[in-house]
Amino acid sequence: MNVQSKPSKFIKGATGDWEVVIGMEVHAQVSSKSKLFSGASTAFGGAPNSHVSLVDAAMPGMLPVINGECVNQAVRTGLGLNAQINLRSVFDRKNYFYPDLPQGYQISQYKQPVVGEGVVVVDLAEGEAVSIGIERLHLEQDAGKSVHDRHPQMSAVDLNRSGVALMEIVSKPDLRSSEEAKAFLAKLRSIMRYLGTCDGNMEEGSLRADVNVSVRKPGEPLGTRCEIKNVNSLRFIGQAIEHEARRQIEIIEDGGVIVQETRLFDPNKGETRSMRSKEEAHDYRYFPDPDLLPLELTAEAVAELKAKLPELPDEKKARFVRDFGLSSYDAGQLVAERETAEYFETVAKGRDAKLAANWVINELFGRLNKEGKAIASSPMSAGQLGGLIELISDKTISGKIAKDLFEILWTEGGDARALVESRGMAQVTDLGAIGAIVDDLIAQNPDKVAQAKANPKAMMWFVGQAMKSSGGKASPQAVNDLLKSKLGV
Amino acid sequence: MSVDAQTVRRIARLARIAVAEDEVEHLQGELNAMLAFVEQLSEVNVDGVEPMTSVTPMAMKMRADEVTDGGKAEAVLGNAPQSDDGYYMVPKVIE
Known part of the structure; x- marks a missing residue:
């Protein structure tokens, strides 16, 4: 919270220096064969609705049964983030309406996530390193996908992703520049790829980030933040942060105030814009999912996972x-x-x-x-x-x-x-063979010999010629030694 | 605890249930009757009692990570009012 950035990271505004404060929410798809609460495949790119069970489609009477491997993957990731593993966590329903969410709620974890606070060390350019706090990691379901360009009046919904396990990893607001934010996400990706818990493929959407950005005068309390949704490449994250910080600084310097809101990054224009339609819907009415018992882990099981980490x-x-x-x-x-x-x-x-x-x-x-x-x-x-x-x-x-x-x-x-x-590429170290070449050169170029004796630097001409005559195979060291002794320099 | 007319309208909107203005007063009464009924529970002292999550003490069952389901797009789409080429078709929703 009170991490101070180096003045070199400040952004210059009309009224002086500004510090940008960034926190990230990263959604990482858990590497698993089947979904978090159903036995349907998680494979990318199947025919529409082919990797869907009646659980994922939220048919009445269907009940979720948790995939133990997805839990293990979340624990491994937590351990890799040097984080607290909570032996008891709870699944909650996050309620909202959208056509690609057939349940009308997302099964997520709210007040009691499976992983608590941790820390990641992020290496920056020039040997600098910063420690970034992890607030929490929880397991949740992904939603389906809506396709808007298949029909003029209708949207098409594919539930293949519906119910795929995601890890939401929330950082503390410890990041102080777009460079740090990019390096943080790259480090998370690297750790998860080493662990085998997320493939980190940003093109296929296995790794997405929401970025919270605010600005303040150095040393002052945190400013009002805006959340930029679903930025899905490292380059865009950098652009989105740079643009958003500038936008906020301009508003404040012009005497305005920042309104807390969700914004969308437009990669074509390189700018963020307001998503006002979602503002009102931020009442998720979380409550514990009555279909699922608390997730209880034993210290022994966690220790066993830890012992087997790569x-x-x-x-x-x-x-x-x-x-x-x-x-x-x-x-x-x-x-x-x-x-x-x-x-x-x-x-x-x-x-x-x-x-x-x-x-x-x-x-x-x-x-x-x-x-x-x-x-x-x-x-x-x-x-x-x-x-x-x-x-x-x-x-x-x-x-x-x-x-x-x-x-x-x-x-x-x-x-x-x-x-x-x-191909006869071996270096010629045979002193006799190199000697013959060198003797030849000395005999035929008395003027160059004189030059070399006057100025030893001119000897380089002989080295070059000898290397050339040997097709580059003569040992440069051997040529040098021989020339020195023969020319007496 | 009781709800006012504004809260009734808000709950209805969040649940995407169309409630006509002349129904609000009646619903407010019903909801408050239910809340009053449930509120009787607060008479019980539960200091130091863990919330009960299951009638019989048991741990959550876990599945092995195997693909055992899917490949039934026709069944999944069977009740859809409209589908096309394997997709559910719904009224246009776009940000």
Whole structure:
């Protein structure tokens, strides 16, 4: 609540600096085969109403039965957020009317959520890190989907998503810039993907965020907030916050007041606009769902889930720094995605880890980005890249030839060592062979010899020529040493 | 506890039940009679008594995470006044 941001994060207004205060409500779809209270599939993209049971369609007499795995997933996520797990929680009905909500209420958790307060450490640029408080995490049902463009006078309703389990994760208002908000959501996504509790796919709607934004003069009490609904990409979250903060500052500086309301972000215009129609409906008349008993967990069951948690990004990053001697920044890049971290570990295993990190971050990431590929569809396996690293480490190839080899492995595939042998790419370290090349150059270029003797920097011309004559395969170190002794510089 | 006419109108709107103005007074009386009846319960002292959530002490049953249902769009849409291509069709709702 009283987190003070650094002045560099303030927004300049006509009347001085403003601080933006942000809290987030993140809806994350639980990774599960079947829905929270029915045995229908959660698979994305089925034919309309094909993944719907009579429970999801709210037919009279149908009763919800909870999916134990969804509960476990919520507990795992809570543990991953360093949060309090509540051994007793309660499901409530949140009442509202909408055609894609056939029950007329959403089964959710209100006063007694399954997960309480926690904390997430978020890494920012330049090695800065902030701790963001988690207020709570609760389980609830997703609604169906309305399609408005199939018919001029009617809306079409598909209940495939109806009843899919969601985790609503609420942050404390600890975020102080759009950068922090984006980094927070990216970190939540990373943690849940490591845990396997949410696939984090924002395009398919598995991860959505509502953003609460208010502004204040630094050091003053919190201002009135506006809630921006359903912003579904990191880029849009940044844009929505920037726009909303500016809008509020302008209103206040012009002598107006902020009205608490729900707003919608329009990605085409890059601005937020009021959703007045929903304002009146904010009376959800929550009450405990009489169809469901309280959710009771044992400390033993929670401890068992905790013992089986995978290594999470923060722990993995610390281990990469400790065991491999990587910089915090490099380690952070490698652990952001679970698949990347696994790829790197396979490359680094039994090899020079720092060299492996450089090649994964600079060459592999660069190439993947350029071609818009994810690491899972990389044409080069971790084993292939590992082979290349070995060849550099044992000085079979030079760094320059390694880049050529990378290109071949990427486009043609194959085994690194076999390719180097079959294509004669190995570095020439045989002093006799390099000596002959160097002797030749010295004999034929007396003027350059004189220059080099006068100014040792001119020796670089010989190094270049020797490398060229050897087709890039001569060891630059060996060439340098030989030239120095032969030219006497 | 009792409700006034304004609260009756509000409850009706939240429940999406059309209540004509001349019905409000009658409904207000009915609701207040019910509330008065239920209010008799507050005569019982329940200090320190846990709220009862089940008649017999039992834990909530949990399902295994398996797909056991679905694939019956026709049955799901069977009572719909109007459907099209697997969708429920409803009067246009858009923000």
